[in-house]
Amino acid sequence: MIRWPEVVGEQLSALCFPVKVSYPRAQEGLGATLVVRTEGARAPEVEHLGPRIIERVNQFYGYRAIARLKVVQTTGSGGFAEGPD
Numbered sequence: 533m534i535r536w537p538e539v540v541g542e543q544l545s546a547l548c549f550p551v552k553v554s555y556p557r558a559q560e561g562l563g564a565t566l567v568v569r570t571e572g573a574r575a576p577e578v579e580h581l582g583p584r585i586i587e588r589v590n591q592f593y594g595y596r597a598i599a600r601l602k603v604v605q606t607t608g609s610g611g612f613a614e615g616p617d
Contacts, residue, residue, distance in 0.1 A: 539592045540585055548578045548585075551604060563599025572605040579603050 533553070537545040548570040555564045566589060570578045578585075582601040589598045 540588045544581060544585060544588070547574050547581070548603070553598070563596055565600040565602055566598045567602045567604060569604045569606055572607055575603050575605045 533539065533550040536549055539545075548568040551567045551569045553564045553566055556562075566586070568578065568585070579601075582603070586598050586601055590596050
């Protein structure tokens with residue numbers, strides 16, 4: 533996933549970026565869950581584009597590596613750990 537803009541395209545990579553890929557237990561079936569992070573206001577759009585993101589990632593890898601998408605919302609680029617300006 534280090535080549536995210538190449539995998540999903542420039543437009544989709546501007547909306548979100550990958551955080552992790554989690555693999556299911558053997559009893560839960562095949563296909564991993566891709567966790568992407570986006571700003572809170574973009575989350576509904578990313579959810580709507582989820583099938584397209586999954587399709588592009590799977591096309592890049594050549595098989596159905598990703599089965600589900602989980603969107604994590606943030607409030608922006610900064611976090612609580614950063615001090616005030």
